[in-house]
Amino acid sequence: MNKNKEQLLNKRYRAERRFRLYGQSAIFMALLFLTIFIFKIFSTGYTAFQKTWLIVPVNFDAEMMMIDQNPSKEDLQDADYYDIALKSMADLDQNANDDQKNQLKRMVSYFFEKEIKNEILNDPSLIGKTKEVYLTASDDLDQVFKGNYPRDLPEDQRRVSDYQLKIFDHLVAKGKVESKFNISFFTYADSREAELAGIASSFMGSIFSILVCLMIAFPVAVLAAIYLEEFAPKNRFTDFIEVNINNLAAVPSIVFGLLGLGVLLAIFHLPRSTPLVGGITLSLMTLPTIIIAARASLKAVPPSIREAALAMGASRMQTTMHHTVPLSMPGTLSGTIIGLAQALGETAPLILIGMVAFVNTIPGSPMDPAASLPVQIYIWAESAERGFVEKVSACIMVLLGFLIIMNLFAQIIRHKFEKKWS
Amino acid sequence: MIKIKAKDVDVFYGKKQALYNISLDIEENQVTALIGPSGCGKSTFLRCLNRMNDVIDICNVKGEILINDFNINDKSCDVVRLREKIGMVFQKPNPFPKTLYENVSYGPTIHGMAQSKQEMDEIVETSLKKAALWEEVKDRLHEPGTGLSGGQQQRLCIARAISVRPEVILMDEPCSALDPIATAQIEELIDELKKEHTIIIVTHSMAQAARVSQNTGFFHLGHLIEHGPTDKIFKNPDNTKTQDYITGRFG
Numbered sequence: 001m002n003k004n005k006e007q008l009l010n011k012r013y014r015a016e017r018r019f020r021l022y023g024q025s026a027i028f029m030a031l032l033f034l035t036i037f038i039f040k041i042f043s044t045g046y047t048a049f050q051k052t053w054l055i056v057p058v059n060f061d062a063e064m065m066m067i068d069q070n071p072s073k074e075d076l077q078d079a080d081y082y083d084i085a086l087k088s089m090a091d092l093d094q095n096a097n098d099d100q101k102n103q104l105k106r107m108v109s110y111f112f113e114k115e116i117k118n119e120i121l122n123d124p125s126l127i128g129k130t131k132e133v134y135l136t137a138s139d140d141l142d143q144v145f146k147g148n149y150p151r152d153l154p155e156d157q158r159r160v161s162d163y164q165l166k167i168f169d170h171l172v173a174k175g176k177v178e179s180k181f182n183i184s185f186f187t188y189a190d191s192r193e194a195e196l197a198g199i200a201s202s203f204m205g206s207i208f209s210i211l212v213c214l215m216i217a218f219p220v221a222v223l224a225a226i227y228l229e230e231f232a233p234k235n236r237f238t239d240f241i242e243v244n245i246n247n248l249a250a251v252p253s254i255v256f257g258l259l260g261l262g263v264l265l266a267i268f269h270l271p272r273s274t275p276l277v278g279g280i281t282l283s284l285m286t287l288p289t290i291i292i293a294a295r296a297s298l299k300a301v302p303p304s305i306r307e308a309a310l311a312m313g314a315s316r317m318q319t320t321m322h323h324t325v326p327l328s329m330p331g332t333l334s335g336t337i338i339g340l341a342q343a344l345g346e347t348a349p350l351i352l353i354g355m356v357a358f359v360n361t362i363p364g365s366p367m368d369p370a371a372s373l374p375v376q377i378y379i380w381a382e383s384a385e386r387g388f389v390e391k392v393s394a395c396i397m398v399l400l401g402f403l404i405i406m407n408l409f410a411q412i413i414r415h416k417f418e419k420k421w422s
Numbered sequence: 423m424i425k426i427k428a429k430d431v432d433v434f435y436g437k438k439q440a441l442y443n444i445s446l447d448i449e450e451n452q453v454t455a456l457i458g459p460s461g462c463g464k465s466t467f468l469r470c471l472n473r474m475n476d477v478i479d480i481c482n483v484k485g486e487i488l489i490n491d492f493n494i495n496d497k498s499c500d501v502v503r504l505r506e507k508i509g510m511v512f513q514k515p516n517p518f519p520k521t522l523y524e525n526v527s528y529g530p531t532i533h534g535m536a537q538s539k540q541e542m543d544e545i546v547e548t549s550l551k552k553a554a555l556w557e558e559v560k561d562r563l564h565e566p567g568t569g570l571s572g573g574q575q576q577r578l579c580i581a582r583a584i585s586v587r588p589e590v591i592l593m594d595e596p597c598s599a600l601d602p603i604a605t606a607q608i609e610e611l612i613d614e615l616k617k618e619h620t621i622i623i624v625t626h627s628m629a630q631a632a633r634v635s636q637n638t639g640f641f642h643l644g645h646l647i648e649h650g651p652t653d654k655i656f657k658n659p660d661n662t663k664t665q666d667y668i669t670g671r672f673g
Contacts, residue, residue: 234479304516308579311474311512312529313505313586322528323518
């Protein structure tokens with residue numbers, strides 16, 4: 001009898017140990033996947049924050065720029081920089097033939113003309129002199145310099161010719177190639193050229209969408225939640241509404257995209273591809289999330305507080321506005337931020353309402369066409385050029401950083417304000 | 423003098439009847455204790471007196487309750503005005519999660535009882551003094567009310583209730599969450615408050631009913647079995663059920 005009991009006890013202990021092991025291995029697996037994921041993104045993406053520059057001597061010849069020796073500001077603005085730009089690149093190899101000159105030109109981005117222009121606009125005294133100017137390297141050379149380019153491929157399968165590589169290696173040997181922090185990744189809009197593509201447009205697009213989403217979803221959702229929780233009679237109709245709000249939260253986001261396409265664009269003719277439409281569409285998606293969070297935190301306010309206020313002769317409205325709602329706000333706000341973070345990462349509905357269009361301007365208002373960060377990731381991931389691979393990962397990093405900050409903010413709000421009265 | 427007159431009050435929670443035919447007169451400026459075993463309906467009856475049962479959707483009150491000869495179950499009765507006149511203290515101390523000052527000034531603020539800051543300060547001070555809390559908290563009026571001890575919190579709730587100078591104060595087991603010392607303080611306070619207010623207290627403790635009340639009503643299974651002067655109920659009850667409950671044979 002006693003022995004049986006001991007066996008049983010041992011069995012129970014073993015079961016517990018086994019269960020713990022299962023739990024630990026589950027957590028280990030989760031952490032492993034997360035680490036692999038983050039490592040992969042960082043290892044492919046970190047190079048995107050560096051940009052390769054070629055340092056090329058430029059002779060600011062007034063005659064070639066078709067200006068006189070003492071030009072006015074306007075003259076400098078309108079001057080012809082193409083010729084001196086072309087010449088500076090061609091001069092890298094004195095013996096280059098026409099085809100090779102063309103190849104030399106393609107070693108830098110098509111912004112080279114502008115970069116040279118900026119140089120002289122900053123310092124007009126350069127006219128007639130020669131100065132070494134930083135020019136953005138083409139995305140392929142950028143990748144070569146970062147070691148991401150398979151140089152041993154046969155030449156006809158490469159976008160960089162042997163000749164270009166020879167000149168480039170020569171420049172590297174002379175120390176005329178430099179890698180610097182890639183500011184343009186944050187200040188430029190999207191571009192077909194990987195070396196000039198940046199996230200400014202999609203970043204602003206995301207911000208505007210989220211703001212529109214917040215301004216629509218938050219008031220509507222909070223009012224709906226307060227009404228449903230504090231004022232609405234509990235009957236079959238309100239039950240029906242509650243069930244459907246929960247259902248709405250589970251509707252696939254692409255359905256909301258179709259709604260935005262069918263209603264906002266087709267019927268109301270709002271401007272296509274804009275954060276305004278994106279924000280409205282996302283707000284439909286965020287609405288149930290915020291309603292559910294707000295109702296949960298209203299429910300969590302102890303009934304004794306409501307009773308205390310009512311017993312003091314406060315009306316229902318006063319009870320709600322003076323006591324229940326302020327107490328529920330931390331929960332509501334952190335729910336709202338979580339909902340917005342969800343909306344921020346949403347891609348499918350935005351693609352449907354046209355925010356997937358190629359936008360190479362930075363939007364100044366929610367009415368201007370824009371992309372958004374997740375859509376930008378999608379666009380770049382589709383692009384064939386090698387230079388976009390690291391950009392995809394870099395954009396993911398920015399998006400993840402954004403999300404982490406938002407979640408952190410939600411946590412802080414929750415802790416700070418809930419502690420106050422505990 | 424009769425302050426509150428309940429006539430044939432029936433209360434239903436959905437289909438379930440919680441109170442049967444309660445008729446009870448409550449004397450002005452006296453303490454009336456309502457005693458009885460758990461679930462007998464004494465709290466339900468108390469909540470009828472300031473219509474707190476309105477909050478519960480399925481609760482349905484029938485019959486007349488006359489306060490100052492006015493039927494509060496009448497459609498013309500305004501609950502906000504009613505609750506201004508009938509204060510309530512709950513079983514568990516439930517101060518607002520705000521400062522002590524805001525807790526006490528809340529009632530006077532929403533009922534517009536003070537014209538100036540000084541007047542409000544006075545109301546807060548007198549209310550806290552009447553609740554025997556002033557000396558303990560006068561230096562920290564702007565700290566959260568939830569930081570007080572249980573007994574202090576309950577006295578704060580009493581201060582909050584009397585801040586609007588109600589005619590009647592309803593107390594729903596005000597000492598059940600408190601230790602004996604805090605309980606003694608509250609009981610003393612009740613004795614003091616009855617000079618200006620009519621008090622109705624629900625209590626589980628028969629000793630407490632005997633100590634603080636002048637009249638007692640005994641509830642059992644939704645019926646008011648017996649009511650009368652506390653002395654008589656405790657020493658010489660008419661009903662055997664009352665006798666059994668008081669002597670501890672059930673409950």
